[in-house]
Amino acid sequence: MSPTETTPAPTVPLANGAVMPRLGLGTWPLDDREAEAAVAQAIGIGYRLIDTAFNYGNEVGVGRGLAASGVKREELFVTTKLNKEDHGVDEVQRAFERSATKLDVDYIDLLLIHWPNPAQDRYVDAYRGLVRLLEDGRVSAIGVSNFKPAHVDRVLDATGVTPDVDQIELDPTRTRVAERAYLRRKGIVCESWSPLGGQHAGLREHPTVARIAEKRGRTPGQIILRWHMELGLVTVPKSADATRQRENLEVFDFALTREEIDEISALDRGGEGVTDSDAFGH
Numbered sequence: 001m002s003p004t005e006t007t008p009a010p011t012v013p014l015a016n017g018a019v020m021p022r023l024g025l026g027t028w029p030l031d032d033r034e035a036e037a038a039v040a041q042a043i044g045i046g047y048r049l050i051d052t053a054f055n056y057g058n059e060v061g062v063g064r065g066l067a068a069s070g071v072k073r074e075e076l077f078v079t080t081k082l083n084k085e086d087h088g089v090d091e092v093q094r095a096f097e098r099s100a101t102k103l104d105v106d107y108i109d110l111l112l113i114h115w116p117n118p119a120q121d122r123y124v125d126a127y128r129g130l131v132r133l134l135e136d137g138r139v140s141a142i143g144v145s146n147f148k149p150a151h152v153d154r155v156l157d158a159t160g161v162t163p164d165v166d167q168i169e170l171d172p173t174r175t176r177v178a179e180r181a182y183l184r185r186k187g188i189v190c191e192s193w194s195p196l197g198g199q200h201a202g203l204r205e206h207p208t209v210a211r212i213a214e215k216r217g218r219t220p221g222q223i224i225l226r227w228h229m230e231l232g233l234v235t236v237p238k239s240a241d242a243t244r245q246r247e248n249l250e251v252f253d254f255a256l257t258r259e260e261i262d263e264i265s266a267l268d269r270g271g272e273g274v275t276d277s278d279a280f281g282h
């Protein structure tokens with residue numbers, strides 16, 4: 001660890017044997033140039049998990065950032081995701097090759113189906129394609145994103161292989177209680193996207209979050225990210241700014257009380273504001 005590096009995030013074991021850091025860097029909506037700088041900087045600070053997607057159009061920049069970091073490939077955990085055009089067993093092999101080439105890596109740690117796109121009804125075959133990549137050792141872990149329990153049930157029934165991760169939209173206003181309980185029962189790690197509420201600062205400025213932050217001598221972002229950790233989630237906050245990247249990783253040296261966790265969870269809006277993955281996807 002270099003003197004400027006923060007303690008790395010703890011890890012969680014995944015269903016198919018890999019081990020994943022519990023907190024990493026989101027890279028949407030950074031372009032190649034911004035992603036290269038943000039990823040190299042984040043790894044220098046201590047991040048080991050980097051989250052991208054074919055759809056973000058920044059895999060080349062992310063790959064350059066990984067290389068520029070100077071940290072060994074095996075110490076890093078790289079997630080990317082595939083689009084609906086890639087839903088199919090052979091299509092997924094091609095999507096892997098394309099993303100691995102752009103990222104300039106031999107293997108991908110975690111490859112996710114970005115959205116189920118049920119109208120197209122090809123996500124089960126896409127998942128079969130991921131299972132093949134896992135068996136061939138091209139990826140260390142496989143998973144889904146924005147899958148509802150009914151979608152996960154179908155891939156489980158069809159293949160018998162547990163997805164390692166389901167990455168879903170989750171923050172204190174979208175606590176996804178039923179989905180989290182379902183994923184826990186199935187042994188699937190739940191990963192939060194837009195953990196800080198996304199680009200709008202509303203959640204970060206909420207009086208409840210601000211009051212707890214003030215009381216604990218932490219920033220609102222740290223209080224929200226610690227809440228994700230208390231719930232046992234994996235998450236990938238996005239920041240391109242070095243100070244905020246560091247702040248977001250420094251959430252492993254304190255704990256919230258049961259009462260604070262409940263107060264934050266009470267910001268839930270009963271499912272309002274959750275993107276419906278039966279209707280939206282790419």
Ligand SMILES: NC(=O)c1ccc[n+]([C@@H]2O[C@H](COP(=O)([O-])OP(=O)(O)OC[C@H]3O[C@@H](n4cnc5c(N)ncnc54)[C@H](OP(=O)(O)O)[C@@H]3O)[C@@H](O)[C@H]2O)c1
Binds near residue numbers: 204219238245
């Ligand atoms: N699977 C999916 O369908 C899906 C969908 C969306 C996103 N994602 C992934 O999830 C990642 C995170 O989601 P997100 O980027 O939508 O939202 P987010 O991480 O909840 O929030 C990002 C926003 O918060 C700001 N921010 C970050 N840290 C902060 C702090 N400590 N204090 C104040 N502001 C802070 C960032 O600005 P600065 O950069 O200026 O700090 C940015 O505007 C994405 O980057 C992407 O990798 C996945």
